[in-house]
Amino acid sequence: MTAEKTWRARTSTGQLCQHVTICDAEVGEVVEVTGTVHTVTLHPSGGVESFEADVSDETGMVHLVWLGRRRLTGIVPSRRISARGRVALRDGRKVIFNPEYELTIPGSE
Structure with missing residues (x-):
C-alpha cells in the first residue's frame, strides 16, 4: 500500500x-478516484450503447464506462467527479465499468 491510499469506504454493494x-x-482493485471530466462520448459497444468519460487527476487518467446508458445528467467536461469501482485494463488504459459516482458541487472543495 502506498502513502497515496488515504482512506477506506464501502460501495453500495458493501465492497x-x-x-x-x-x-x-x-x-483488479476496487477503488475510489477523484478527478476532472475531460471528455464524454456515446459509443455503441457490440450492439450495447455506452456513455463514457475520461477523468484525470494530477497523476493520470481513467476511462469510466456506463454500459446501456445514453447519458448521465451532470457528467460534462470540466466537472469534478468521484467514481468507485473495480479497475480493469482495456486497450492499455485503466477503465472502470459501471462505476458508482458522486459529482462535486462547485466551490465545495
Whole structure:
C-alpha cells in the first residue's frame, strides 16, 4: 500500500474500497478516484450503447464506462467527479465499468 491510499469506504454493494490517486489505482482493485471530466462520448459497444468519460487527476487518467446508458445528467467536461469501482485494463488504459459516482458541487472543495 502506498502513502497515496488515504482512506477506506464501502460501495453500495458493501465492497471495501480505498480512495487513491489514479496512478495508484491498480488493475483488479476496487477503488475510489477523484478527478476532472475531460471528455464524454456515446459509443455503441457490440450492439450495447455506452456513455463514457475520461477523468484525470494530477497523476493520470481513467476511462469510466456506463454500459446501456445514453447519458448521465451532470457528467460534462470540466466537472469534478468521484467514481468507485473495480479497475480493469482495456486497450492499455485503466477503465472502470459501471462505476458508482458522486459529482462535486462547485466551490465545495
